[in-house]
Amino acid sequence: MNRFIKNGLQFLLVLMTVIMIGIFLPSTPKASKSLLFAKIQKDQRLKETSSPRIIFVGGSNLSFSLNSQLIQEALQMPVINMGINEGIGIRYNLASIKRYIRKGDIIIVIPEYTQFYIQNRNCSVELARTILDLNKTNIELLEWQQIPSFLMEVPPYAFSKFNPFEYFFYSESDIYSVHSFNQYGDVNAHWNLAPRPFPPLAEIDTSKFNQDILQYILHFENEIKKKNAQLYISYPALQQLSFKNSIKSIRKVQKELEKTPLTIIGSPDRYIFKQELMFNSPYHLSKKGVDLRTMLLIEDLKTL
Amino acid sequence: MPFNSIEFAIFLPIIFFLYWFVTPRSLSLQNGLLLVGSYVFYGWWDYRFLALIIISSGVDYGVGIGLSKTENKTQRKLLLYCSLLMNLSLLGFFKYYNFFVESFTHAFTLFGNTMDIHRLQIILPVGISFYTFQTLSYTLDVYKRKITPTHDIISFFAFVSFFPQLVAGPIERAKHLLPQFSQKRTFEYHNGVDGLRQILWGLFKKVILADNCALLVDQVFENYTEMGGSTLVIGAVFFAFQIYGDFSGYSDIAIGTARLFGFNLMQNFNSPYFSRNLAEFWRRWHISLNTWFRDYIYIPLGGSKTGNFRTIFNVLTVFLISGLWHGANWTFLVWGLLNALLFLPLIFTQKNKQYLKSIAPHQLFPSWKEALQMGITFGLVVLGWIFFRSPSVKDALRYINGIFDGSIFEFPYLLITVLGKVKPLLILIFWLIEWLGRDQSYALKNIEKVTNRNIRWLIYLIIIGILFLYKGIAQEFIYFQF
Numbered sequence: 001m002n003r004f005i006k007n008g009l010q011f012l013l014v015l016m017t018v019i020m021i022g023i024f025l026p027s028t029p030k031a032s033k034s035l036l037f038a039k040i041q042k043d044q045r046l047k048e049t050s051s052p053r054i055i056f057v058g059g060s061n062l063s064f065s066l067n068s069q070l071i072q073e074a075l076q077m078p079v080i081n082m083g084i085n086e087g088i089g090i091r092y093n094l095a096s097i098k099r100y101i102r103k104g105d106i107i108i109v110i111p112e113y114t115q116f117y118i119q120n121r122n123c124s125v126e127l128a129r130t131i132l133d134l135n136k137t138n139i140e141l142l143e144w145q146q147i148p149s150f151l152m153e154v155p156p157y158a159f160s161k162f163n164p165f166e167y168f169f170y171s172e173s174d175i176y177s178v179h180s181f182n183q184y185g186d187v188n189a190h191w192n193l194a195p196r197p198f199p200p201l202a203e204i205d206t207s208k209f210n211q212d213i214l215q216y217i218l219h220f221e222n223e224i225k226k227k228n229a230q231l232y233i234s235y236p237a238l239q240q241l242s243f244k245n246s247i248k249s250i251r252k253v254q255k256e257l258e259k260t261p262l263t264i265i266g267s268p269d270r271y272i273f274k275q276e277l278m279f280n281s282p283y284h285l286s287k288k289g290v291d292l293r294t295m296l297l298i299e300d301l302k303t304l
Numbered sequence: 305m306p307f308n309s310i311e312f313a314i315f316l317p318i319i320f321f322l323y324w325f326v327t328p329r330s331l332s333l334q335n336g337l338l339l340v341g342s343y344v345f346y347g348w349w350d351y352r353f354l355a356l357i358i359i360s361s362g363v364d365y366g367v368g369i370g371l372s373k374t375e376n377k378t379q380r381k382l383l384l385y386c387s388l389l390m391n392l393s394l395l396g397f398f399k400y401y402n403f404f405v406e407s408f409t410h411a412f413t414l415f416g417n418t419m420d421i422h423r424l425q426i427i428l429p430v431g432i433s434f435y436t437f438q439t440l441s442y443t444l445d446v447y448k449r450k451i452t453p454t455h456d457i458i459s460f461f462a463f464v465s466f467f468p469q470l471v472a473g474p475i476e477r478a479k480h481l482l483p484q485f486s487q488k489r490t491f492e493y494h495n496g497v498d499g500l501r502q503i504l505w506g507l508f509k510k511v512i513l514a515d516n517c518a519l520l521v522d523q524v525f526e527n528y529t530e531m532g533g534s535t536l537v538i539g540a541v542f543f544a545f546q547i548y549g550d551f552s553g554y555s556d557i558a559i560g561t562a563r564l565f566g567f568n569l570m571q572n573f574n575s576p577y578f579s580r581n582l583a584e585f586w587r588r589w590h591i592s593l594n595t596w597f598r599d600y601i602y603i604p605l606g607g608s609k610t611g612n613f614r615t616i617f618n619v620l621t622v623f624l625i626s627g628l629w630h631g632a633n634w635t636f637l638v639w640g641l642l643n644a645l646l647f648l649p650l651i652f653t654q655k656n657k658q659y660l661k662s663i664a665p666h667q668l669f670p671s672w673k674e675a676l677q678m679g680i681t682f683g684l685v686v687l688g689w690i691f692f693r694s695p696s697v698k699d700a701l702r703y704i705n706g707i708f709d710g711s712i713f714e715f716p717y718l719l720i721t722v723l724g725k726v727k728p729l730l731i732l733i734f735w736l737i738e739w740l741g742r743d744q745s746y747a748l749k750n751i752e753k754v755t756n757r758n759i760r761w762l763i764y765l766i767i768i769g770i771l772f773l774y775k776g777i778a779q780e781f782i783y784f785q786f
Binding site for chain 1: 310324491493496497523526527530717721726761764765769772773775
């Protein structure tokens with residue numbers, strides 16, 4: 001038994017050492033080109049652009065399905081699209097922009113439907129990488145319930161530093177790259193590309209609706225009201241088939257949002273898109289789809 | 305608590321420590337600890353269902369004692385029926401009530417009548433089919449005087465609920481497992497290391513093979529009407545990989561965990577996809593269940609020694625019950641029927657007892673003939689899995705029809721879209737390791753042959769790294785629902 005315990009502890013020590021080295025090694029070339037690094041430029045723009053401005057907060061439904069320039073021209077206000085990836089989550093996205101919000105700002109939150117079904121304790125790999133790769137001190141923006149799942153993402157992150165595919169044989173994605181974004185924060189790299197096949201969204205378990213996300217958004221709204229900023233919430237553009245597959249969970253989100261005092265822009269049905277307007281995911285639109293979705297949003301924003 | 309959870313990663317070292325450092329001098333205390341640990345492990349899902357295990361254990365313990373005290377045939381039969389009735393009633397109610405009600409109602413409507421029987425909102429207790437069969441094996445063996453009943457209540461309750469194999473097997477026979485609870489266990493370094501290595505390989509199967517394949521399989525089966533023929537083929541093949549990785553991975557973790565506590569569980573999978581015909585496949589797949597059916601149903605019915613008609617009946621009975629055991633759905637019955645129909649010709653041509661040894665022993669490659677046989681057998685198994693995975697028989701038939709819609713030679717882009725390029729490569733490497741380890745009780749056991757400790761540790765670190773880097777989205781073990 002003593003030999004077993006001794007060898008076991010030695011192996012654990014080796015494992016921990018590998019993980020610690022991995023954490024503090026610089027970001028890999030592949031990771032440095034990932035779209036998560038776009039957060040640096042977006043935060044920079046958020047810092048530098050003068051208020052009042054329109055700030056979109058959400059996941060890739062925003063980065064891939066919005067033409068911020070059209071909105072800026074139509075509404076004569078600077079637009080910053082903070083959308084990057086759904087995995088980063090609404091909580092962290094809101095928490096990380098709070099410090100930059102100023103008087104007159106309009107924050108439009110457009111989460112993917114699945115965001116309302118992610119539990120508090122979750123910390124996705126994208127969120128963990130956003131913190132570990134970009135700014136390790138931002139761990140303070142996590143809720144304490146997220147820490148255990150954040151810690152679970154540390155070993156994969158650390159081991160990625162030793163993955164040969166992170167250094168060699170990789171090619172920068174044509175669309176999921178730090179270079180895929182325009183100055184407003186929209187991904188425009190796919191605007192001239194042909195659509196790609198993708199699976200539709202599956203049904204979401206409606207029993208897992210997370211009320212805490214709504215509470216967090218309401219709390220955030222109260223906070224920014226103190227700074228004389230305004231918050232609106234809206235629905236993402238979604239492929240028709242995925243809409244059909246997830247209809248129950250979408251209606252649940254709609255019903256729960258309508259119960260809150262939040263100002264809602266549009267409706268889920270207004271942003272349903274046919275297959276020919278999609279690009280490579282149920283939330284990602286082709287250029288034609290992007291422009292149509294943007295025009296719909298502009299119409300809705302003008303009614304406010 | 306599932307094996308691939310943080311809770312289990314905390315639970316296991318605690319029980320291990322208490323078992324070997326706090327209670328090592330008393331067998332009763334060790335068994336008591338295993339019993340309490342097993343109930344905590346099971347109660348983590350839903351503590352209310354602990355009552356079912358306790359009832360089941362209590363009745364069979366009592367029946368065993370009763371059987372030891374009487375030689376009267378009628379009384380012995382009554383005791384046996386009491387155990388069968390109680391165990392099968394619980395299983396029948398929780399697992400099959402709604403299925404039979406729906407099927408009965410549906411059959412009634414075929415005659416132009418309508419019927420409204422109340423359906424119940426029943427949650428299926430995790431692992432009920434497994435522990436019911438395990439405890440039944442005890443009563444049946446005591447009844448047939450193959451074993452003597454135990455009077456040690458703690459040992460018996462711990463045997464029924466032994467946490468490593470409680471919820472998804474291997475379904476142990478009392479004859480094999482129960483005596484191990486009465487013997488003093490000593491920790492052996494080699495067993496401990498081998499157990500950990502088997503757990504690691506089981507996790508690899510579950511996290512890398514099964515969970516990654518599940519991503520693709522779910523997409524394909526949920527949207528099969530939108531998919532081309534080649535994608536449907538890939539979806540079905542990957543489901544074959546998924547169910548193997550999921551279930552044999554669980555068995556590996558169970559066997560490895562049991563070894564840490566000084567127990568030996570039976571091998572449950574023996575490279576089934578390298579089989580040369582369907583009979584060999586069924587000797588290598590879910591061995592503990594199939595031998596259970598063989599010993600307690602097929603042979604008591606007369607096996608294949610009582611005429612052709614009777615043989616057909618016996619084979620059909622075993623496969624249909626096996627189908628029904630897997631789930632309360634017509635798809636499982638059709639899966640069982642299909643396998644029976646494919647199995648029967650092997651019996652009548654006496655090919656069911658061919659290929660008792662592993663394929664291509666001591667050779668790197670199989671012969672062309674063996675490769676062809678393996679391919680055909682795998683194809684037939686995959687055909688069956690389509691029924692197993694589909695929500696209804698109609699869906700399965702449509703799925704199969706979709707395979708031949710003319711797009712079977714297209715490249716299945718979904719494979720790369722969903723899994724990327726590295727994961728399919730890892731799956732390929734996995735099968736290579738499985739092939740090289742086909743003569744072992746689990747493929748990673750070959751590492752024992754590496755004498756340099758540093759190289760062995762490097763291999764373990766690489767495997768752990770791959771587990772972290774390429775894990776799929778955690779899925780519940782498929783066999784929990786059975």
